[in-house]
Amino acid sequence: MLNQRQFDALYTWLQEPHQCHAQPSKNGWRYRCNHTFQHTAVWxxxxxxxxxxxxxxxxxxxxxxDCSILSTLIDWPTS
Known part of the structure; x- marks a missing residue:
């Protein structure tokens, strides 16, 4: 399983414009997502x-x- 450092790197990478393109909005964060693990699998x-x-x-x-990782997780789940 990933360690916390690896998860942090994945999380940061998913936020980039060529991945989920995380952007703040009036109601929290907005993501561009095709609702698959496409970017996570590549990483x-x-x-x-x-x-x-x-x-x-x-x-x-x-x-x-991918965007569910960004909107749900803060740390890599260990259990």
Missing amino acids: LRRQGLEVESHLTHLRALGITC
């Missing part, structure tokens, strides 16, 4: 990490896509 592969086990872990917690 995991680039880090040499196993994609499916990480995505399975996220899905088990009710996280459904």
Whole structure:
């Protein structure tokens, strides 16, 4: 599983314009998302990490896509 430093790097990367493009709005944050783990999977592969086990872990917690990571998680879930 990811450690906190890796999760922080993923979280920051997902916020960038070519990924989920996190932007503040009047009602919180707004994201551009295709409601998949497309960007998370790319990041995991680039880090040499196993994609499916990480995505399975996220899905088990009710996280459904890249923007859901940004809108739901602050830390990487360890349990």
